[in-house]
Amino acid sequence: MAHDEAPRRPQPVRGMQDFLGEQADRFDHVVSRFQDVARRFGFRPVHVPVLEHTHVFARSLGETSDVVAKEMYSFADRSGDSLTLRPEFTAGIARAYVSEGWQRFGTLKLFAHGPLFRYERPQKGRYRQFHQVDAEVIASPSPLADVELIAMADTLLRELGIGEGVTLQLNTLGDAESRAAWRAALVGHFAAHRDALSEDSRRRLEANPLRILDSKDPADRALVERAPGIGAFLTAAAGRFFEAVCRGLEASGVAFVETPKLVRGFDYYRHTAFEFVTDRLGAQGTLIGGGRYDGLIEAMGGPPTPAVGWAGGIERLMALAAAPPPPGVDVAVVAECPEAEHEALRIAQALRSAGCSVVAPFQGHARKRAEAAARAGSRAILYVRDPGQTPASVNLVDRSRDAGSAGRLAAIRARLPHPYGTPTGALPGSLPGSLSGPERSPARNDGDGRA
């Protein structure tokens, strides 16, 4: 069923969203907080394509995973190659690592963000084009890499104001040997009670038996309770690794809950698996999820390379994050009359070059422009008078009326071009950080800024 006709009013493609205003601000806020935290942890940016050859995802995520089996946006390009819009970050980054020979850089700590695509039924916190922030540590076998990564995720959540109501669930899937033994035991356990399983879980038994462990079906729950845990199948080395991750998190001050039934959706995961979950987002409660994928890069054709990573849903994070600082600008430049138009432009450009954020409303007369300035959140308005008069003059007016206004006005005045600037020419600090200036009694009206 294709729907190519253009309706009278165009609709976005199903599951795709348009962001403007507060929504767009919140989105950018999550990304900028993430980038800031990542850099403070010593991570570097990485950019990889949105399109990959289909097999990059098909092989690494597991042919039987739902994402590969029925949720990928795959198509043949004009040369007939099968390409896929990335449904996740890790496989593409692993592919790039192999393609570009990045093993020459030793351990890499990388972060990325951007759009992902999955053909799913849209729902709260789930969209067909969605966005993630992503972090990976590649080529480190140390449990301390897992610890640092998880601590970084924890820091991000805190700085977004999402501390409370979120719990970190932690588990280990063991190494390849442990995982295979556990999986076989689970299949044995559930197959023995096949009749009691829900229809969905009988299907999972073939495709992805670990997933039965987080079934919501009440009938399944009873069987899950009696299912074998990973513990009995853990090799000594895998047990020590998990222990080191737990002790490291405690030392880092990151609270977690051991969750033996926690599993991951993709085949490539080994050892550490974790999710930051909340009950405040309905059914899509995972904010950040990740784990270790030691076998993936080798399976991709690269050298044996241990790695860990996580991804967080931006739409989910922005739904819970504290409101970002209100958008605004330092000053609006308003021409009083048509004759002042060009002088206003000159002043606006000079102020921007000096580091001020400036809007210059261009619709309607001075009255309308002042209203537009208010709408833009400008903290001050600079009225520009007819420059044909002598002396030329401007009137700088405060809008915000808070304690820092006097300092802000002084900082703007100091950045005005000739002949309006402060005679002394002293620049009180740099913008915009110091634009708040020293605390003083608020100057209501700065009077006539004649130079």
Place this chain on the structure above:
RNA sequence: GCGACCGUAGCUCAAUUGGUCAGAGCACUGGUUUGUGGUACCAGGGGUUGCGGGUUCAAGUCCCGUCGGUCGCCCCA
């Protein structure tokens, strides 16, 4: 892919049991008020009630389909 609910001006909503019900506020445009803590007043543009079909003397109001949204299942960040 399955289920439930929903779809009226750009936005938020109104319209008695299907019968002058196509409206209000905000937004937008123009004007007036010499300007500043989102000033007030006047005027104006704008809707084939998502789309298509059906029932009826009559449908925004009922039925079917379709597209989209919301929530749940499933899946996952």
